[in-house]
Amino acid sequence: MGFQRNSFMITVALSFIFRFATACSNGQCRLLDECSSDGDCASGLYCFSCPEGFSGTRCVRSIITDQFKLLNNSLPFNKYAFLTTHNAYAIDNEPSHTGVPRFTFTNQEDSVTQQLNNGVRALMLDTYDFRGDVWLCHSFGGQCHDYTAFEPAIDTLKEIESFLSANPSEIVTLILEDYVQAPKGLTTVFTNARLMKYWFPLENMPKSGQDWPLVSDIVAKNQRLIVFTSIKSKEQSEGIAYQWNYMVENQYGDGGMHAGSCPNRAESSPLDDKSKSLVFVNYFESIPVKQPTCEHNSGDLINMLRTCYGAAGNRWSNFVAVDYYKRSEGGGAFQAVDTLNGKLLCGCDDIHACVAGSTSAACTS
Numbered sequence: 001m002g003f004q005r006n007s008f009m010i011t012v013a014l015s016f017i018f019r020f021a022t023a024c025s026n027g028q029c030r031l032l033d034e035c036s037s038d039g040d041c042a043s044g045l046y047c048f049s050c051p052e053g054f055s056g057t058r059c060v061r062s063i064i065t066d067q068f069k070l071l072n073n074s075l076p077f078n079k080y081a082f083l084t085t086h087n088a089y090a091i092d093n094e095p096s097h098t099g100v101p102r103f104t105f106t107n108q109e110d111s112v113t114q115q116l117n118n119g120v121r122a123l124m125l126d127t128y129d130f131r132g133d134v135w136l137c138h139s140f141g142g143q144c145h146d147y148t149a150f151e152p153a154i155d156t157l158k159e160i161e162s163f164l165s166a167n168p169s170e171i172v173t174l175i176l177e178d179y180v181q182a183p184k185g186l187t188t189v190f191t192n193a194r195l196m197k198y199w200f201p202l203e204n205m206p207k208s209g210q211d212w213p214l215v216s217d218i219v220a221k222n223q224r225l226i227v228f229t230s231i232k233s234k235e236q237s238e239g240i241a242y243q244w245n246y247m248v249e250n251q252y253g254d255g256g257m258h259a260g261s262c263p264n265r266a267e268s269s270p271l272d273d274k275s276k277s278l279v280f281v282n283y284f285e286s287i288p289v290k291q292p293t294c295e296h297n298s299g300d301l302i303n304m305l306r307t308c309y310g311a312a313g314n315r316w317s318n319f320v321a322v323d324y325y326k327r328s329e330g331g332g333a334f335q336a337v338d339t340l341n342g343k344l345l346c347g348c349d350d351i352h353a354c355v356a357g358s359t360s361a362a363c364t365s
């Protein structure tokens, strides 16, 4: 009896020791290792479940590779790729600012500050006239409503201002789906958010396919906020760039997710129009659903970027816009951007292969 109980205890003890000796923990788990909490994963990773991609919970990426820090920033702006969040403001758990419970969908899970800190460098924002101000909102019937409004634009713009002031070498691009009709409505809210001091001037944007200014020059001049609007007349009235004068863009939503085809969205010229120096690729569902997003943001996304490369006349995209940007099967949208920067900067499949003396096998050129 006594012996049996002792041997049982020893077996239990050994199995615990064995378990902890083999499983990782305490910040030592690497990409796709099993984990039970974020703290198990090495830095730059978090503990996530994607039943479409793997069993259990595993460490997946949560942060971009900063191409300017890994290499340098001496090339034109259009030679780099940037992670972009679709409807960056439509965030889970954003409290109601109207007093009415929100009844609409979300596209992201992190605050804008967290998105920027994790390496998002372009934000898609929907701007509306609402309650005598500019708000970020989903629309219903073309209008912002109490139950679809997320927050006053100035709140988000102030987060962007804080990030730009704390990170003096980083550039943020805003893509506005703009419904603001109030005269100088956008100019007023950007001014009030103290963002005009970072404004990248319209006259420095190439209009017929030339290279953009060097990132190092943009940083030196502190013109680190690049803003595009979807309203053409605002170039004239407010000096805000009309998006499709400067970039080509594929179809957004479900229409942009058919494998093997990369059509332009209606407002954009065909993707192979090289009089536009920037290429923008959307890859997200018309109605966001969290569960399958980890799969969309992984291999499917990279395949679409290759398809769009061909459609754009052999140009890799500069912006990749996704929903729930941290959901993936491992590398996700972060790896997709690393691949784009590798292609753009040294013709390799991963930016890490561009580092002098790299032994990375990811270079096929």
Ligand SMILES: *[C@@H]1O[C@H](CO)[C@@H](O)[C@H](O)[C@H]1NC(C)=O
Residues within 6 Å of the ligand: 071, 072, 073, 074, 075, 345, 346, 354
């Ligand atoms: C910066 O990086 C690019 C891309 O890897 C490289 O071609 C260029 O020579 C580098 N420039 C400097 C000044 O190091």
